Amino acid sequence: AGSGLSVMLGGRMALATPTEELIANFTGGAEITGEGLTLTAPEIAENGNTVPVEVDAPGAESIILLATGNPNPDVGVFHFGPLAGAQMASTRIRLAGTQEVVAIAKMSDGSFARAAQEVKVTIGGCGG
Amino acid sequence: MAENVTPRVRVPKEAAAGEVITIKTLISHPMESGQRKDKEGNLIPRSIINRFTCTFNGETVIDVAMEPAISTNPYFEFQAKVPESGTFTFTWIDDDGSTYEDTKEIAVA
Amino acid sequence: GNWSRLAAQQRLSQEDLIGTGGPGNVTLIHITDIHAQTQPIWFREPEINLGVGEARGLVPHVTGVAFRKLYGIEDGSPLDYALTYDDFVALGREYGRMGGLDRIATVLKAIRAERPDALLLDGGDTWQGSLPALRTEGADMVRLFNALGTDAMTSHWEFTLGIDRVNQIVENELDPAFLGANIFDATWDEPAYEPFKMFERGGTAIAVIGQAFPYLPIANPSWMFPDLSFGVRQERMAEVVQEARDAGAEVVVVLSHNGFDVDRKMAAQVPGIDVILTGHTHDALPEPVLVGSTHLIASGSHGKFVSRVDLDVQDGALKGLTHRLIPIFSDVIAPDAEMTALVEETRAPFKDEMAEVLGTTDSLLYRRGNFNGTWDDLICNALISEREADIALSPGFRWGASLMPGQEITREDVFNATAMSYPEAYRSEMTGETLKLILEDVADNLFNPDPYYQQGGDMVRVGGMGYRIDIAQPQGSRVTEMTLLSSGEKIDPSRTYVVAGWASVNEGTEGPAIWDVVESHIRKQGTVSIDPNTSVDVVAG
């Protein structure tokens, strides 16, 4: 998703990281100033292959989820329809290593909000 | 084509008119990312579910565009408003063109 | 220490140790992290217990003379012996072993004589850590803690018995409520065990919320409990506290296995908790730590201490709290005959096996401390010689009793330092780069400045290799100057080394059980002697 757009913006965003590029595609380059998005993820992943993540942004039209440390940071985009009981969703994602998970919400007034959470992916072992 | 793809859905059986309910969905699917290699070192081709939708009586609750970073056996939990009795339809769309569907009735007392 | 002036034991009395309670209408008794130690033992507290971030320099990250100064503990006094590491051998010979479930039973009876309805709360790590507990899959400890009259417990190592055994115990054998607000099923993300239990004592409603060890699937083998998910789940804790208040709780107690620094942060972030009974990090503190209006209690480990907490609850709110950390001096507190008999019954099938003498130690063998202890050095030596390895890795467990210099080493002693359900001593090849990655990863689980990113436990113990660690650096930059001790050469990132270790969390790990490896090594040595380990150079910032 969004690969067409990223080609279109390729010239302008030549120096951007893949994450920045994906965000720019999502926002159309608009500034991210709003608040009201909550991203919930564990501080330490129990298993990097399936990390629970929840996004919640009352009043959002859509939310993009990005794993900034993955080879391809794209995770998914949630679009909320008229019968969404809340603009929130939980899923489980793959993280290639310790990294920041980022979400951007597009609000119904056209503004954008950002939230991020560092998730540690560890080898494990030891204990008290 | 992915084998043994089985959707599972948890929806309450009844609700009050206008109530917001929690829905949980899970579909067994390998979500082959396209980045793993087999024993011979060849890339295993990407094969994922790339879209999930939930509608109620034809109207959208949630519509998710999915990338390979979504885990094996994709799980979604979300909330839906229930204005009247009716049917939730859940649809998963596979890279290979297959579509998996499940439905759940809910009664508004 | 000034211990020579003491005829200490004679001056201590059971009555003085147990004392009396404070004012109030609710009494809590807290035991935690006993690690299946039913017998009086030696247990040396850590010399190095570094705090990072906001916890730097705060208790429990204070040891030795600084600890004595902080709490006004006299050199050579009973509390010096019980709570600090230095002069351990001399003071140990004076004051004797600590703990013993039959002594604990005596203390419980004394408290209940005054307060028949005192609540007995067990913080977990109860069913693992000894040969009988290993062989009976925790059945001995379940039976003994039932007999003590335990009201509720939470968990960590319990789950290393495997999910089926845990559920069998919880459903059929266990008297206390098995609580864990943060234990969820991994498939549907729904609570898997009871989050809290409401108790009615002296006309007061007390909610006891359980919090299991948050990092179980990382620190221990997740394949043993495949469909469970843990985590700190701060929001969930806030919800459960609210639920308990809504259900009429006048006082909210969290029976926690988070570890002290995680509890300190949780206390600051989650409103409405009156008392957190802390566990997992094995700290013992003679006074509560107050965070906002939450009192944190730390009751040590291995049966060395029992905490008594008296709460004065009036008009639905906590008005006052009195705390007493009761040290279990086994030569002063009389054993309870009934409990002695019951404990002996659980040990009887293994008695001869456990009593077998394998050798003698010339050195004090202890484990606790952020870096190598002498027990771990002995285990690493065993791994290197028995598994013919360049380098040995031994996990930074905080459990395991100490042995005094000159003491015979029995098979029971070896199991007290090694008994667990994934003991395979592996032998594998690792590059220098992988070794560095492992050390950096474990170091960050211990020294990350944010407590929610810490797992508790201590640094992985290393044999055959030295290194320098600067704990204040970020992950990836803490460990330098890794050196192969046998040659004095720097570890080459691209070279392959033979590494032996044990307690891998990976399924299908192969090798002999670690206790057999250690036993064989001790038998060959006859008398073991461990020189102080100077191969880890710690920069504490």
Ligand SMILES: [Mn+2]
């Ligand atoms: Mn413990």
Ligand SMILES: [Mn+2]
């Ligand atoms: Mn523990």
